[in-house]
Amino acid sequence: MPRTPKFAMLSLAATMASTAVLAISAPAAAVDLFCGGTGSGGSSGFGSTGGAGNPIPWLNGQDGRLPNLKGKTQAVEHVTGMNGPNDTARRFNVVGTDLGIMWDNGAGQVLTAFGDTTGLSQVPLCEGLVGDWRSNVLFRSSDRDLSDGMSIDSSPLDRPNHSKEFLPSKKIPGVEHTVIPTTGISVNGVQYINYMSIRSWAAPGEWVTNYSQIATSTDNGETWTPRPESIRLNVLDDALSRANLPATGNQNFQMGAFVKHDGFVYNFGTPSGRSGQARLSRTPEASILNVAGYEYWDGTGWVVGNPAVAVPVLDGRVSELSVQYSAYLGKFIALYSNQSNALVMRTAPVLTGPWSAPETLVSSATVPGLYGAYMHPWSEGEDLYFLATTWSDYNVMMMRTKLSR
Template identity: 45%
Template sequence: MRSLRTAAVGGCALVLALGGTVPLAAQAGAEPCGHESPSSSGLGSGGSFDFLPDAPKDVLPDPGPGPTRTVAWVTGPRSDNRTDARFSVSGTDLAIMWDNGAAEPDRRILMAFGDTFGDCAAPGEEWRHNVLMRSADTDLTDGIDVPDPVPGDIHAGSPVDAHAPDFSRELVGALGIEGIEKTVIPTAGIAVGGVQYINFMSVRAWGDHGEWWTNASMIGTSVDNGETWHVDPATARLNVPLDIPGVQQLSMGNANFQQHAYVRHDGYLYDFGTPQGRFGAAFLSRVPEHLILDLTAYEYWTADGWIPGDVDRAVPIIPGTVGELSVHFTGDQFVMVYGNDVTGGIDLRTSPSPEGPWSEPRQIVARDRLGGIYAPFIHPWSTGNDLYFTASRWSDYNVMLLHTTVSG
């Protein structure tokens, strides 16, 4: 693998919780490492997984016949990155990726992860609600190289990191209280005009397989390449009836935009939304790139085409069940991948435009080959017919890189 310089980790910020923005501690209580928990079949926060630091690094699940293959572990003790020893990241998931938009030599892929565990023998198992890593690796044929962290990873004006370089810090905190705000999970990321944007969901509680309940989705911003983050409460799409001054009030349509997928095209940010959990359909909105934080500027794809401002009129562009969703523009078509909680696999669709028509789904990973795999996210430096994407697996609670072909 080839890498120009570094990866790094984020810092605490403010997050919407209980009707306001509050500063929160970096570590809260967590489910015990390696123990089954109610959240083990939901996204993030614990689960049943194995940390096997002495396992051969080439141990990867076999996707079986077809164009999809597993490339390498990205995180955990089985990865060449050894994130357990280097960043105190023994178990994590998601790896939502986007290009930071910088010119060379500062161009990077930023990767946002969900609930993260470090030393399972440490107090709280070193649980963090979310972390971020960076990579400049352009050769994905043997995995994603995550080098040693350098704060900010930008040549000019990098902030001084007062934290130990071998401990990845949280991007934003959460209360860590089941039934109120258990955790805050990233669902999409994008860079526009030198600013990094992440859409987070505030998870109120985990349920049974594929179920969780959210308070809201909201957008965080960073102007130092992901080093520090600020969550803007005015971007919250509330999913519970709270009366918060300056925040859009409860709307039925907000429920369809609790998780997101971002793609830029022709001056617009296209924002694909899905409800809480993994059983809903996919919806679509768009906004001029420079107005991403202004919810009043969004248009929604409806039965009558693009309609400004009325989230309640949005109609599905993909029927359920759509799990964690990722969308990529290859230069001549749009590609989406997502988890299908009915079949237990990962599906791929293509379309000439964000609103469709989208092709029928093609399964690129089957349940019986990679059991427990979820959350596919496309690497934005994928080109042509080659599609690289990350996915997480519960039995390992870590992230791997896979490769498939768009055309099948």
């Protein structure tokens, strides 16, 4: 895995220090004039999902080190950020980001999609030290030895050393604040990603979506095309609910978790925010974009075309969910953050359940502010690898837990 030379980190620290001095010493009137009269500085939008005030740990009073965990779950290595060996700050101007949704691209790589991303600002007088907000970025990896973390091969760029926002957003609060990927999958060489259009942020852990939708890529994630036939409007949200539109059930599928099994693509859906339960739909692989033809699990069987009949298969508060099959256990595994902000695991012999009681992998008392639990598709045997994020440094790390039969 690439390691950041010591002199490079010292140089970066010096650059940051001089930038901070400029930002502090510049007269307010000059800042207002240079920035178009706003004088607001620092409104980059990063961390709107509830993250820390800054993705540079020591500016938050943190040391940025990996959590020192004991037991069967351990932190392996940072994947992103200034403390990670992938040198994402210099290679891609990714200083802070979250989530890390992974899937096998079918061609020897794992693609990983991240949420709201920030880098060192190009206009520090206006944005502050950290800015360069992108609603999402994508990394690629062919690393199969996960015991020391996951090395990053490449990222779609829009200029040298700058990961591009691969799904654009309007960045207008109250209209479309940002666009966040929630799950991805590859079918017959085409990449599919499900994302949510976030209208506005509410209380911590809550947000309002306009819709969820699938986008496709035929060039390994370089470019993406939104597919209108896959859209799921969130008709329960304020503007539409005032029109007394009926609940369609699509509000329960604003976030997703794709799983391929027996020729079908299954999708576990949850509402926007972190307070909903997970429901289940499926479709033949070739029909993944035809949302109107999806089947929904009603508790006893599959019903075509009516998401309103879908019943919860994972109860409790389920957020940032990932699901995949474990050959080691001979069962499906679900990882997510629960109502106590703990990362939990559940297993089931079939996707419709019944699912086991939640087993806590990492509690919020052990690692405060930990969220997201996205499994690496190349996990083998008893070692289950997954990505998780901490608020304190707003970056993603690789973790490993030991499965037990």
